[in-house]
Amino acid sequence: MVKTTLKNGVSFYYDYDPETGWCRKTWGDGGLHTVELRVDLEQRITWLTGNEEPRILRWNEDGIVVREETPDGIVLRTCEVDEDQYVVAEANGAGEATRYEYL
Incomplete structure (x- = not known):
């Protein structure tokens, strides 16, 4: 596309x-x-720049974003997934967390 x-x-x-x-x-x-993306495939990190809210995305071996932070290291969101890639936990930068259970 x-x-x-x-x-x-x-x-x-x-x-x-x-x-x-x-x-x-x-x-x-x-x-x-406008967003510019720079990727480190070995470390599984994507830098989003060129806009007013730059971000750093860290992703797992399956390409799922598991951490979003600002360039100065402030964590905005974390995510845990299970072996089927279902989200089982999320947390925001304030530490508020949600856990999910799939039956």
């Missing part, structure tokens, strides 16, 4: 790394919500 257009007519565009195939930049018409 290199472009998507919303019902309101605003389009968003995607640019990919030719070696990895991973998205490296996304932006809307006129630069709306």
